[in-house]
Amino acid sequence: MTVVNLNKARKAKVKADEKAQADANAAKFGRTKAQKDLDRAQAEKAARDLDGNKR
Known part of the structure; x- marks a missing residue:
């Protein structure tokens, strides 16, 4: 018979x-750094192209 510390078991x-829960959230919402960088770069390029066409 082993003694179990209930406080440690609860924690x-x-x-x-x-x-x-964290793993589930990462799978649901998470994106890699490369994906975030690609999206950021595409948004910056779109903004530059838009500014270039305004002039």
Whole structure:
């Protein structure tokens, strides 16, 4: 028979639940840095092209 510290078990369960939620959010909303950089670069190019056409 092993002795289980209920406080540590409770904290471990909470930590595991939070990790699972974080993984789910990363899969749902997460994008890689490369994807973010590409979107930023495309937006900057579009803004430059628009400014260039105004003149």
